[in-house]
Amino acid sequence: MSLTSSLRPRCHSVQAARLLAMFLPLAAGTLAGAAQEFTGLGQIPGGTGSIAMAISGEGKVVVGTARTAGGVAHPFRWTSGGGMVDLGVLHGGQFAEALGVSSDGATVVGFGDMDDSNIHAFRWTAAEGLVDLGLLAGGTFAEAQAVSADGKVIVGVSGKPAELGGFKAFRWTGQAGMQGLGVLGTDATSLATGVSDDGSVITGTSTDSTGTVGHAFIWSAAAGMRGIGHLAGGSITNAHALSGDGLVAVGVGDSAQGVRAFRWTAQAGMTSLGIIPGAMQSTALSTNRDGSVVGGNCPLTPSVTVASLWTAATGMVDVNALLSNSGTNLAGWRLVEVRGVSSDGSIVAGGAIHNGRQEAWISGLPTPAHCGTADFNCDGDVGTDADIEAFFACIAGNCPVAPCSSSADFNGDGDVGTDADIEAFFRVLGGGNC
Secondary structure, eight states: OOOOOOOOOOOOOHHHHHHHHHHGGGGGSOOSSOOOOEEEOOOSTTOOEEEEEEEOTTSOEEEEEEEOTTSOEEEEEEETTTEEEEOOOOTTOSOEEEEEEOTTSOOEEEEEEOTTSOEEEEEEETTTEEEEOOOSTTOSEEEEEEEOTTSOOEEEEEEOTTSTTOEEEEEEETTTEEEEOOOSTTOOEEEEEEEOTTSSEEEEEEEOTTSOOEEEEEEETTTEEEEOOOOTTOOOEEEEEEOTTSOOEEEEEOOTTSSEEEEEETTTEEEEOOOOTTOSOOEEEEEOTTSOSEEEEEEEETTEEEEEEEETTTEEEEHHHHHHHTTOOOTTEEEEEEEEEOTTSSEEEEEEEETTEEEEEEEEOOOOOSOOOSOTTOSSOOSOHHHHHHHHHHHTTOOOOTTOOOOSOTTOSSOOSOHHHHHHHHHHHTTOOO
């Protein structure tokens, strides 16, 4: 399934644009939080590119896909002490890719070809290497997408893509093997993309017979597969990740505002995470254990995409700006996406373009000041005229009402409605932090 959009960047009113021009230079100034360690993960020996796809719970192990000298995909596992290690391929295979890792970093999952010319899901451990997980009955391919914290439950997709309704989401355990999870309603296919730490809750997408209209779902053994709705004005959703506690699903969907990253909980339903100011759209690809930090990407133009990060305090921000403003030297780098977030939300990993070549990366995040969000009016759309107007109305004494918690003490220093609050607001509006 693909989501397309003909969105144009939002334009501010003349008055708002003048105010923005006054304060945007402040975004390059000193921000809260010290410089954080940023590390490019390099390549496998002789390799030509790499991308990180997942990070362990403590943020010590990164897995993903690297390209050999001949451009063939191989899975890798990276640690700070051991660097990037090529995990090889399945028996008789030529290529493989790693997509998920357990919380302790000991189990890696993904997919690759085998000597039967089919694509198989795999599980890797140091003791066993790459082990084939098999296929659903009658299938010709399988991909493992995610794994539980202890490495014992693996989810993904398997089937026969050439046939209508030929592939289904699966849940695998050592005891039961690979079991299909079915589809939503009259949908034809399904894909599992995320699993809770204890393996009891799964998220993913169920699609119609055309393969283009997707419906995000949550699955549990007790309740089966349940749709989790869509954004206001939208009808298509893809779920990409699940929080470790199983309570928050994140992904992307269409909406009245355009294609937007979403965050879902049973209590709040599906809410838009907005966009980086000036971006075309947004996608959520990863989240931490409690769903409070969401990683993804935002295309600024059809050819330039940047890594994004969302928290309730900051809204959606450009990770390039976030790290640069905290003192990280990103010369030659453009961070493209956040594919992994550590359990506590303090470390992220993903893909980048480094001096013209794909390279995986890992970085700690700056410790933010207690700060307001650029979605000041809490409508789910970030950095608009309405947010600027709501901020200055709040400075004048008319702040948004509950459940919105935006305050005229924007920088959280205890002094309300000061120049420092105005400066902090426009720093955040420009993609920085307090």
